[in-house]
Amino acid sequence: MSKQFQSLPKPLVGPVEGRNQKCEWRGLMIDSARTRFEPETIIKVLELASRYGFNKFHWHLTNDAGWRFHVPEYPLLTEVSAYLPRNSFDDYTNLYDDTLAKALEQTPHKWSNGYYTDEEIRRIGSKAEELGIEIIPEVDLPGHMMAAIRAYPRLGRPEGLPLPEGSMREHMWWPARNDLLWPTDEAAQFIRTILNRIMDLLPSRWIHVGGDECAYKQWESDPNIDSWLERRDVDKVESLQNWFMEIAKEEVRGRGRQLVAWDEVAEISDDPEILIIAWDEDRAEARMDKVQNPLVCADARFLYLNRVDPNSEVPQKGMLPGISVDQILTAPLPMVSKQQAKGIQTCLWSEFILDESDLMSMMFPRFLAVAERIWNPDSELAGGLTSEKILNDAKKRVAEEYRVLQESGIL
Numbered sequence: 242m243s244k245q246f247q248s249l250p251k252p253l254v255g256p257v258e259g260r261n262q263k264c265e266w267r268g269l270m271i272d273s274a275r276t277r278f279e280p281e282t283i284i285k286v287l288e289l290a291s292r293y294g295f296n297k298f299h300w301h302l303t304n305d306a307g308w309r310f311h312v313p314e315y316p317l318l319t320e321v322s323a324y325l326p327r328n329s330f331d332d333y334t335n336l337y338d339d340t341l342a343k344a345l346e347q348t349p350h351k352w353s354n355g356y357y358t359d360e361e362i363r364r365i366g367s368k369a370e371e372l373g374i375e376i377i378p379e380v381d382l383p384g385h386m387m388a389a390i391r392a393y394p395r396l397g398r399p400e401g402l403p404l405p406e407g408s409m410r411e412h413m414w415w416p417a418r419n420d421l422l423w424p425t426d427e428a429a430q431f432i433r434t435i436l437n438r439i440m441d442l443l444p445s446r447w448i449h450v451g452g453d454e455c456a457y458k459q460w461e462s463d464p465n466i467d468s469w470l471e472r473r474d475v476d477k478v479e480s481l482q483n484w485f486m487e488i489a490k491e492e493v494r495g496r497g498r499q500l501v502a503w504d505e506v507a508e509i510s511d512d513p514e515i516l517i518i519a520w521d522e523d524r525a526e527a528r529m530d531k532v533q534n535p536l537v538c539a540d541a542r543f544l545y546l547n548r549v550d551p552n553s554e555v556p557q558k559g560m561l562p563g564i565s566v567d568q569i570l571t572a573p574l575p576m577v578s579k580q581q582a583k584g585i586q587t588c589l590w591s592e593f594i595l596d597e598s599d600l601m602s603m604m605f606p607r608f609l610a611v612a613e614r615i616w617n618p619d620s621e622l623a624g625g626l627t628s629e630k631i632l633n634d635a636k637k638r639v640a641e642e643y644r645v646l647q648e649s650g651i652l
C-alpha cells in the first residue's frame with residue numbers, strides 16, 4: 242500500500258472493523274480498451290478497491306476501440322490496433338445534451354491510445370497479488386474485434402462482402418460493423434495465440450473471453466454461410482459463436498484456468514461450469530433463470546458507473562439513465578439471491594472517460610455505495626438497505642468517506 246493510502250484513517254464504508262464479507266466475488270471492472278489508463282492509475286484503482294474490500298479486478302483489455310497488450314505473433318495489434326482514433330460517438334443517443342459535444346471537443350487533446358508493455362502488465366499483476374486482488378483479464382471474442390480486424394482484415398468479414406443494412410439487434414439500434422471474427426482456421430489460431438499470450442502475462446485463475454453482443458445477422462449475410470455451418474458441424478448461425486467458445490475453453494482449461502463470459506453466452510453454450518457475468522438487465526435475469534451456471538450480478542441498471550450520477554457535484558461524462566447512491570444502496574438485485582450466485586460486480590466503461598480525472602469523477606462516491614451494500618451487515622445483497630434509518634446512516638458514511646478521500650488528495 243502506498244504511503245498516501247497508509248496515512249488514511251480506517252475506512253468508514255465497506256470492510257469496517259467487525260464486519261464480515263457476505264459474498265465470494267466482490268468485483269470491479271475497468272475498461273482500458275477504449276482508454277489506456279496509465280499503469281499508475283490502474284494501481285491507484287487497485288489500492289482503492291483493496292481499501293473497500295473488493296477482491297476481483299476485471300480488466301477489459303480489448304474491444305472495437307483498441308488493443309492493449311503485445312502479442313509477438315501479431316505485431317500489428319500494438320502497431321495499429323493500439324493507436325486507433327477515438328470513435329465518433331455517432332451511435333450514442335442516451336446522453337445529456339452537452340456530453341457528446343464535450344467528448345468531441347476534448348478527445349483530440351487527450352491521449353488515450355497505446356498499450357501496456359509486458360513489464361507494466363506484470364507490475365500491475367504483482368501489485369494486485371500484494372493487495373489480495375485477483376485480476377480477471379478480458380479478451381472479448383468473437384465480437385467486438387474491430388480493432389484486431391483493422392490490423393488483420395483476414396480475421397473478419399470476407400473481402401468485398403458488403404455490410405448488411407438495418408439494425409443487427411432486435412431491441413436496440415445496432416448498425417453493422419466489421420467486428421465479428423469469421424469462422425476460419427486463421428481466426429481459430431488467432432484465438433489460441435492471444436489467449437495463451439495473456440495467460441503467459443498474468444497468472445490469473447479466471448480468463449474472461451467476452452461473448453457479448455455478437456450480431457449474428459452479419460454471419461447470416463455471407464452467401465457462403467451454409468458452407469461454414471457444414472464445415473464447423475453446426476446447424477444454425479448462433480452456434481458459430483459456441484464454436485469459438487469451444488476453442489477458447491480448450492485453451493483456457495488446458496492450462497488449468499477457468500472460463501468467464503458475459504451472460505449472452507448462457508444462451509449458446511450448455512457448459513454449466515462457465516462463470517457468467519450477468520449484466521444485460523432483464524434479459525440477463527431471463528437467461529440466468531434457465532441455467533445453473535455460477536453467476537456474478539453486474540446489472541447495468543444499478544451497477545454500471547459509466548452511467549451518470551444525477552446528484553454529482555462535478556461534471557459527468559457518461560450515459561443515461563443515471564444511477565444514484567440511493568439506488569445502489571436500495572435497488573433490488575434478484576439474481577444475487579440465486580443459489581449459484583457468487584457475488585456482485587460494478588463496471589465502468591470508458592466511452593467518454595478520457596483520463597484519471599474523468600475516471601475518478603465517475604467512480605466516486607458511488608463506488609463507496611457499492612462497497613457499503615456488499616459489506617453492511619444490515620443490507621441484504623439481493624434486497625439492499627430497506628430501513629430508512631439504516632439507509633440514512635449508510636449514506637452519511639458514504640458522504641464522509643468521500644470527503645476523506647477528497648481532502649487527502651487521492652481524488
